Amino acid sequence: MATYSSLGSSSEYLHHGLTTGPSPxxxxxNKSQPLVVFLLTHSLGHLLYDLYHGLTWRPVVLPHHLVSIFGILASLLYARGGLVIVVDGIITELGYLFLLIYYHYHSTSVYGIVLLFYGALRLLLVAWSSSVLTxxxxxxxxSPSLQIITVLAQCGIVIVAFHFLYxxxxxxxxLARGKSHPLASTAQPSASVLKLES
Known part of the structure; x- marks a missing residue:
């Protein structure tokens, strides 16, 4: 119950803090936010480049990449809502920074702690998404078309984020049960693959 009320409070705070003036x-x-446009175009370039990675050896990232590309292209086309995508990216990518801690230590207990932070960021994403949709x-x-695109893209990124959490x-x-091999889609790439990518 406490989680739900804090989630509601976070969503209310985010909504109130970002709804100033005639337009939230x-x-x-996007034109009034040049850093946002820079981050959108940089992210788009990275995602397009990384599609090859998803197509060749890690297809589990394809839904994330496709939803993100869809949202970024829509934001650039309509020239609105770029800040939404930037905040989505910050929230979701912070979770991957925590996962790097696990990849360094390879400890089940560290992985458990990291997953708590990773999950908390997913809850923050839900609060943020609630504010965005409101x-x-x-x-x-x-425009109604941008509203539909926003609902689809925001719900899509939440679904993908929780899929990765699952x-x-x-x-x-x-790993906690003693099985030494993680699922192939969540495993860290081997050293030979890392050498090929660098």
Whole structure:
């Protein structure tokens, strides 16, 4: 119950803090936020480059990449909502920074602690998404087509984020039971693959 109320409080705070003026800050023009445009184009380039990685040896990342590319292209096309995607990216990518700690130590207990932080960030993503959807659907200046795209993309990124959380939880349970091999889709690439990529 406490988690639900804190989740609601976070969502209310995010919504109140970003809804100033006639149009919510998160959906203001991308042109007034040059750093946002830079981050969007950089992320788009990275995701397009990384599609090869997903297609060749780690297809589990394809849904994430496709949803992200869809959202970024829509934001660039409509020239609005770029801040939403940047915040989505920050929240989701922070979880992967925590996973690097596990990859360094390869300890089941460290993995468990890392997954707590990883899961907490997914809950923050839900609070943020609630704020985004409330802003988007409550703003009459946002076109219906952009509202539909925002709902699809935001729900898509939440589904993908929780799918990865589920896969890491399954992997953690396998390791906790003493099975030495993690699921192939959540395993760290081998040293030979890392050498090829660098």
């Amino acid at each position: 800050l998160a959906f203001s023009s 802003q988007c659907l409550g703003d009459s200046t946002i 896969r890491h939880c399954v992997n953690f349970m396998r």
